[in-house]
Structure formats: structure tokens, C-alpha cells
Amino acid sequence: MPDLTKQRNAAGKLIEFDMVHHTADEVAHRNHADKTLRFQGQGKILLALSQADGLSQKDLATRLNLSVQSTAEFVNKLVKKDLVSKEKSTTDRRKTIIRLTNLGQQTASTETAKIPKFLTGLSDTELDQLTAILTKINNNLYAEIDAASPTETNKFEAVVKDRLRDWFL
Amino acid sequence: MPDLTKQRNAAGKLIEFDMVHHTADEVAHRNHADKTLRFQGQGKILLALSQADGLSQKDLATRLNLSVQSTAEFVNKLVKKDLVSKEKSTTDRRKTIIRLTNLGQQTASTETAKIPKFLTGLSDTELDQLTAILTKINNNLYAEIDAASPTETNKFEAVVKDRLRDWFL
DNA sequence: AATTTTAGTCAGGGGGACCTGATTAAAACG
DNA sequence: CGTTTTAATCAGGTCCCCCTGACTAAAATT
Numbered sequence: 001m002p003d004l005t006k007q008r009n010a011a012g013k014l015i016e017f018d019m020v021h022h023t024a025d026e027v028a029h030r031n032h033a034d035k036t037l038r039f040q041g042q043g044k045i046l047l048a049l050s051q052a053d054g055l056s057q058k059d060l061a062t063r064l065n066l067s068v069q070s071t072a073e074f075v076n077k078l079v080k081k082d083l084v085s086k087e088k089s090t091t092d093r094r095k096t097i098i099r100l101t102n103l104g105q106q107t108a109s110t111e112t113a114k115i116p117k118f119l120t121g122l123s124d125t126e127l128d129q130l131t132a133i134l135t136k137i138n139n140n141l142y143a144e145i146d147a148a149s150p151t152e153t154n155k156f157e158a159v160v161k162d163r164l165r166d167w168f169l
Numbered sequence: 170m171p172d173l174t175k176q177r178n179a180a181g182k183l184i185e186f187d188m189v190h191h192t193a194d195e196v197a198h199r200n201h202a203d204k205t206l207r208f209q210g211q212g213k214i215l216l217a218l219s220q221a222d223g224l225s226q227k228d229l230a231t232r233l234n235l236s237v238q239s240t241a242e243f244v245n246k247l248v249k250k251d252l253v254s255k256e257k258s259t260t261d262r263r264k265t266i267i268r269l270t271n272l273g274q275q276t277a278s279t280e281t282a283k284i285p286k287f288l289t290g291l292s293d294t295e296l297d298q299l300t301a302i303l304t305k306i307n308n309n310l311y312a313e314i315d316a317a318s319p320t321e322t323n324k325f326e327a328v329v330k331d332r333l334r335d336w337f338l
Numbered sequence: 339a340a341t342t343t344t345a346g347t348c349a350g351g352g353g354g355a356c357c358t359g360a361t362t363a364a365a366a367c368g
Numbered sequence: 369c370g371t372t373t374t375a376a377t378c379a380g381g382t383c384c385c386c387c388t389g390a391c392t393a394a395a396a397t398t
Contacts, residue, residue, distance in 0.1 A: 004284070041356080058376080069377085093363080095364095115173070118309035121305060129302060140288075265346070
């Protein structure tokens with residue numbers, strides 16, 4: 001019989017973390033235009049490319065379950081920021097290959113590699129505990145995505161799930 | 170000497186959690202328009218009101234560091250959704266008092282009270298560990314907000330920090 | 339009572355994340 | 369070779385989160 005109070009406490013702390021983290025992020029970046037990478041819009045494109053560079057826009061659109069028009073728009077925004085480059089495929093003139101620039105690679109790897117300050121006060125034991133618990137939680141969430149997405153009708157979620165998982169192995 | 174690998178592992182798991190959580194949220198709410206409350210826009214208003222109901226728009230704007238026009242816009246959107254109500258103050262005809270409707274109270278309390286499925290597979294020990302670690306992390310984040318916001322020049326962050334903290338006590 | 343301050347509305351705007359439909363050029367198919 | 373399919377662009381649109389400036393009415397101040 002799970003202790004509902006403990007679950008509620010943990011849930012409350014997660015909510016608090018989400019809000020405070022968001023607020024701290026805003027405060028830290030107020031004077032710079034660079035927000036933390038979100039799994040949304042341009043962030044999706046960057047994250048996908050940092051895992052598998054050199055995709056066509058159509059590939060990106062399919063993998064991320066976006067329309068080709070949205071994909072093109074986000075890609076063009078990233079081109080403007082010099083985070084990605086576009087070049088025609090040599091094998092199929094219809095295709096445009098999108099790659100991360102050096103700056104784009106740097107940005108994506110920095111975002112995924114940097115250690116948030118708020119983790120620096122934790123002991124090694126706490127870090128191990130946190131990692132183990134989050135691993136469990138993330139697996140539970142993967143299971144949720146699985147259950148809500150029958151593979152036949154929703155290829156996207158399965159693809160993203162696998163991509164996300166591969167990333168952290 | 171903190172173990173950088175452990176910190177990096179934990180940070181990676183947090184990033185993964187953010188993305189997978191976001192994806193699971195999208196999948197779960199695809200067929201309903203209700204997204205999880207975000208500490209942003211309308212979500213800010215709802216969360217502030219669920220803590221201190223019956224504020225004027227000016228109060229809300231000040232507390233949340235929004236312009237009065239933005240505040241009015243978000244309030245009107247929430248009125249449309251029947252989540253908040255507006256009424257003129259009896260003591261000052263310039264002021265409009267904003268309150269949560271029953272539906273709004275329900276929505277806000279449901280969001281903050283519901284226990285996410287992904288927590289149900291954790292043992293009591295793990296829940297205690299998670300709560301303790303998140304408490305530490307959140308306090309670190311509060312300290313970050315403090316350090317980045319000298320009280321004189323940025324009242325907002327101090328106010329929000331206190332509000333967020335009060336919420337979970 | 340005239341002036342200044344306050345609270346909120348209205349109008350217009352920027353930027354982002356997304357979409358649909360029409361169109362063009364390249365590749366595949368019959 | 370004609371037709372169909374594919375990849376991307378262009379145009380237009382919705383919704384959200386934010387802003388500034390102008391304006392009106394109510395309250396406070398002088």
C-alpha cells in the first residue's frame with residue numbers, strides 16, 4: 001500500500017522545482033536572448049540534429065511529427081542564428097540537408113553537457129539516489145508514452161521515445 | 170571534491186525527465202485542450218489566485234511582474250474559459266477584483282494535488298529520498314534567484330520566491 | 339475646484355509555435 | 369514520354385505570451 005502522503009509530497013516538490021527552475025532560468029537569462037533549450041519548436045530541431053546530423057527537412061518533420069512547413073520555418077530561424085546550415089543533396093536535388101554548424105553543435109552540447117549549479121550542493125550519495133530515481137521515473141514515463149501510443153497508429157511517439165532513450169545511453 | 174561524472178549523470182537524467190515528461194504530457198492531453206499548468210501567461214494568473222484569491226488586476230500585475238495590459242489579456246482569456254470572474258471593487262470603483270470560479274479552483278487544485286502516475290512505482294524510501302533531494306535543489310534555486318536579484322532593484326523575484334515557498338509549506 | 343495620480347481598456351505590435359492550401363521543381367513510375 | 373509522387377517554398381492563418389502608447393474614469397492631492 002503506497003503512502004499517498006509521501007507521493008503527494010514528492011509531487012509537490014516536483015511542481016515547485018518546475019516553477020522555481022523556470023523562474024531562475026528567466027532571471028539568469030534576462031539579459032541574454034538565449035533561453036534554455038526546450039523540447040519544442042526550434043529546440044526540437046536542434047536536439048534531433050545533435051543526435052543525428054545531416055537529415056533532410058522531410059526526415060526532421062517525420063521524426064518530430066511536425067508539418068514540413070513548420071519544420072522549414074524553424075530551420076530558417078536557426079539558419080538566421082547560424083546554428084544550422086542548409087545544402088542541397090547531391091543525390092536528390094529535391095532534398096535539402098540540414099546540419100548543425102560548429103556554433104550549433106557547441107550550443108546543443110553545451111546545453112546538454114553543462115551541470116546546473118543547483119546540483120553542486122548535493123553529496124555523491126544524493127546524486128546517485130537522484131539518478132536512480134529519475135531513471136525509474138523516466139522509464140515509467142516511457143511506459144506511459146508506450147501505453148498511449150499504439151505503434152500502428154502513432155509511429156511518432158515510438159520514434160521519439162527511442163530517440164530520447166538512445167540519447168542517454 | 171564533487172564527482173563530476175555523477176553530477177553529469179544526474180543532470181542528464183533531469184534533461185531526459187524534462188523532455189519525456191513534456192512528451193508524455195502532450196500525448197496524454199492531445200485529445201483535450203487542457204495543457205498542464207505552466208508558470209507562464211494564464212498559468213501564472215491561476216497559480217497566483219489559487220494562493221491569494223480576490224486580487225485586483227494591478228496587484229496581480231505587480232506580483233507577477235507583468236504589464237497591466239498583459240495581465241488584463243490573460244485574465245480575459247481565463248474569464249472566457251470560466252476559470253476566473255471579474256467584479257468591480259465596492260470600495261474603489263477603479264479596481265476590478267479577480268476571483269477563481271469553482272471550476273478555476275478545481276482546476277488549480279487538481280493540478281497541484283494530483284499525483285502523477287510516474288511516481289506510483291516508487292518505494293516509500295525512494296519517495297523520501299526524492300523529496301529530500303528536491304527540497305535541497307529547490308533551496309539552491311531559491312538562493313540563485315536571491316543572488317541574481319538584489320532586493321532593491323527587483324522586488325518581483327523576491328515576492329515570487331516567497332510566494333512559491335509559502336505555497337508548499 | 340482644479341490638478342495629479344491611479345486602475346483598467348483599447349489599439350497596435352513583436353516573436354514564437356504550430357497549422358492548411360497552393361505552387362514549383364525534381365524524381366519515380368508506367 | 370506523359371503522368372504521378374515527392375520535397376520544399378510561399379502565403380496566409382490561429383493562438384499564446386509578452387510589450388508600448390493613448391485614452392477614459394475614478395480617486396487622491398493641492
